[in-house]
Amino acid sequence: MATNLHQARLQAVVDNLLASGAQHVVDLGCGHGVLLRWLKDYEQFTRLVGIDINAQAVACARDRLHLDILKPDKRLHVRLGSFENCDWAEDGVDGAVMLETIEHIDPSRLSRVERAVFGELGIKFVIITTPNKEYNPLHGMPDAERRHPDHRFEWTRAQFRSWCNGVAGRHGYHVRFEDIGPRDPVVGSSTQMACFTRC
Template sequence: MPTDLHQQRIDAVLHEIRQSGARRVVDLGCGNGELLVWLRELKQITRLIGIDIDATALTEARHALNIDLLNPPAQLKVCRGSFENTDWYAKGVDGEIDAAIMLETIEHIEPGRLSRVEETLFGVLKPALIVITTPNKEYNPIHGMADHEIRHPGHYFEWTRAQFRSWCEGVAGRHHYRARYADIGQLHPTLGSSTQMVCFESDQ
């Protein structure tokens, strides 16, 4: 995949967070902390949380963010946690979450767990904005891939645009959100773009 596509994803997410005015933001599946580094530069953010299940990646994230474990910054928290529960979330300390991000993360979740992740994110945390990016399976041939191939060995699935929108519309309807879609990357006239993005905005 073109390396600049990854930066385009980051830029698209940053744009949505800036426009929303979100102050308390969580990066679900923060990995090595690359997006957190960019988010930390947004002056509007007063509380930034990164969670992941990979302990090695979290160590890399803390290093990238220069987090002192003995004296962590008040604005920033990076911790191990699951998307299926809120054990990592301390409401009294973290405050109400304004925005949640899943940057190329949802396809790493086993399909049988998606409903539990949905309930935690949309039913419990209920941020005003949820931004999700994921590969567009239809675009894979443009990347020189065969029909049976996936972009990363850790992907449990890759959605077509119709499959993605079907899931998004179902989630939005169940939890009183509006779904707004965008393409990221070079647009093919019939296959869409390499990355598809949805912004869920709360109706409540």
């Protein structure tokens, strides 16, 4: 189930990026480069950038993507950086993804991420996926348990929608929501996704 859900998340992100028309895409919190590996197969994405704060993850992503520091790839780049600021920013970024990333950020820092990604950069299309806390019991988890020990929080559907609607209203975006994974009629799906389009 976990593998199928992960693949469903990746496919949902790819499908929405393709539909958005985005060409210069940044993967915020790229980890080991799994999403970038999927995206590089599509000619629409003319520039792909992965950003991660973890040096070991960046090294692993570069290895997975066969990137050579001495021979830079003009289309694909992975670098160390934080998306709480815009130090990593490049001209022309029109798509961004935070795939199962936001829940790893301390709540006190969310406003900085919001300001950088939605405010200062004003990226045209942004996707955020995150666990749906309400679904956890269907994974056999106790109420207080989180899906990963590094998760700083996990949102219910109402909490996620409230935060996303606030971000959209403050920065001039339209946001729509999708469920990813099998849907329970009471608690929804395991993963929730928000797609932000700048108005």
